[in-house]
Amino acid sequence: MIKGNTLSSVCPTWNTGRWRYLNKTCRVKSNSPCLLLLYKRIREEKKMRKKFLLFFLAIVMILSIMTGCGGSNDVVPEDSSGQSESTTKDSGDTKVSEDDNKEDKNDARYEISGTVKLAIEDGKFPIIEPVVEKFKELYKNINVEVDRYTVGTAEYLTANASTGTMPDVVLDDAGQLTYYASQGWLYPLDEFIAGDPDIQYVPENILKNYTFGGKLYALPYRANFETIFLNLDLLDQLNLDHPELDWTPEDYAELLKAATTNEYSGTEILWGMDESFAGSMSKNYGKYAYDFDTQTYMLTDTWVKGVNLMREMREYPGLEAWTLRNSGVNGDTNDYIKKFGEGNTDDLHMAFKMGKILSDPRGTWDVAWLRDLKFEWELWPFPQGEQGHLPMHIDHNFMISSCKDPQAAFEFIRFFSYSPEGNIARLDQYEDENRDDEITKDLFYIPVTNHPDVSEKFKALPNVTEGIAYMYDNIKNSFRSDLSKIIPNYDQVNNEYLSPRGNEVRDGIADAASVAAELQDVASKAQQAYWKEFEDILKKVQEEFDSKHK
Structure with a gap:
């Protein structure tokens, strides 16, 4: 929303329209009599800002000239370490700026040589193929070979390990990193990121999730978020207020109740929302109120609150369309x-696709098929008890421990992870003039670096809405909801303990507080035992790796 340009300030008689955040531009209902007046006001304000900027720049130029006439006793400011902000090259007077230093480092990077064998799932290669070409254009001395596989990553690596034909890097993977690490397949990355100025733009929480046994084993490839899908046409039809970016789970519940009528339902399905509520309603926990520091599930706190709220919504007549199916699929x-x-x-989303559902829990990964819906919609941030604490999923890149040219291999996964050049090349594909509908069906991807150049490029994309930008800005505050990728044997703990007993609570058969106390004990003990087993194995793996790479 453009602050200060409300419809009521343009035309006080307007009281039914609302802003839309689609295709990057703020849009109002097409039959608005105030649309031209609104645009006129926006243009006038832009002209005023431009005039002010020109006046300000003129003052700065005058002051600069006056300062330049003040003599030659220039003082170079110092930072806290006593070093001047600008350094000199050799003994001359030419100052080397931070950008110059960065270019020098990039030039050095581009001189690295070697061969990189890339492994990637077959269906994921078309979207990165132009970016691979961009990499080869910059890194002229690195030869890239591509192996496209059609099975799961774990199965692919197991087969190649047995034949001694492992790749050097794997890109855009969503598998279980702890399993890969326990097999000795991963190359630690700490030596490569040391001193890299661009690593500072990768949120610390993401790197922490990829650190096992004190070593970094992967880099993030892209982010996805769990979101709330909103049917904007239905929101208008029911004359409901659009939620705020930092709305709460309680706000969410009230909106769904308000949208439930004899004809419409608030949501298609609520099942499993409690798992993410447990993270979003807390400050430090993740999915299922998982505490990464203690390796335990703190279920008696926010999970109880979340599952009880979900049950309250499920019990509201007609709110959840799924319950109208009575006994399941x-x-x-x-x-x-x-x-x-x-x-x-x-079709488990029949009413949703018919436009008779106001909202539904969806992920940013669903855009590829949501775009075919016949009504206006958007993906809105997940409800938060703690502002910006959102459930996210991160896919990853990693190097194989047997790679022959590790520096070249690292440059490759870095390019597709957090390098400004690589991300800008990837984002270029989502510009309207470059987009291939068959390849870029998802309309955008969310970078995992907040580098200023990448951030500016991302937010300027035509399909990045205010809600998506909010998610991107809060990566550093969000929590991992894809625990199976980064926690050893999470699926076993979930299938044996969390899911069966949790389902009894979701169905109203068991009491949330009683089940939470039970699960907090048994599930946490099981998870800690799996961590202990993994860490013992990893210690031996690291010792073996170190002995081979002295």
Whole structure:
């Protein structure tokens, strides 16, 4: 939203429209009689800002000239270490700026040589192929070979390890890093990031999640977020207020209740929302209130609050369309059909796709198919008890421990992770004039670096809305909701303990507080035991790696 340009300030009679955040531009209802007046006001304000900027620049130039006439006793300011902000090259007077230093370092990087064998899932290669070409254009001395595989990454690496044909790097993976590390497949990255000025722009919480046994084993590739899908047409039709960026789970519940009528439902499904509420309602915990520092699930706190709120919404008549199916997917769907009409009830999102649902828990990874919906919509930040504490998923890049040219391999995964040049090349593909509908169906990707150049480029993309930009800005405050990638044997703990007993609470069979106390004990003990087993194995793996790389 453009602050200060409200519809009411342009035309006090306007009281039914609302701002839309689609395709980057703020839009109002197409039948607005005030649209031209609004745009006129925005243009006038832009002209005033431009005039002020020109006046300010003129004053600065005059002051600069006056300062330059004040003699030759120039004083170079010093930083806290006593070093001048500008350094000199050799003994001359030419100052070397930070940008010059950066260019020198990049020039040195581009001289690195070697061969990099890239492994990537077959379907993921088309989107990165132009960026690989950009890498080769900059790194002329690095030869890149590509191996596209069609099985899971773990299966691919297991097979290649047995034949001695391992790749050097794996890109855009969503597998279990702790398993890869326990097999001795990963190359520690600490020596490569040391002294790299661009690593400072990668949020610390992300690097911490990739650090095992005191060593960094992967770099982030891109971020995705769990979000709340909003049907904007229905929001208008029901005359409901658009939620704020930092809305709470309680705000979410009230909106869904307000949207529930004889014809419409607040959401298609709520199942599992409690798992993410447990993180978003806290300051320090993740999914299922997982505490990374103690390796425990603190379920008696925010999970109890989250699951009870979810149950409250499920018990509100007609709010959750899923409950109208009565006994699940293959059960009686009469109530569902009575409310929403005939259709393909095998499609678990039938009413949602018909436009009869206000919201639904969706991820940014769903954009590729959501874009085909026939009504206006947007993805809005997940409700937060702690501002900006959002559930996110991160895919990763890593080097293989047997790679022959490790510096070249690192430059490759760095380029696709946090280098400004690599990210800008990737973002270029999502500009309207460059976008290939078959390849860039997801409309954007969320970078994992907050480098100023990358941030500016990302937020200027035509399909990055205010809500998506808010998620990006809060990566540093968000929590990992894809625990299976970074916690050893999380799936086993979830399948054996968390999910079965949690489902009893979600269905109203068991009491949340009682189950939470039980699970907090048994699930935490099981998880800690898996961590201990993993860390013991990893210690031996690290010793073996160190002995081979002295």
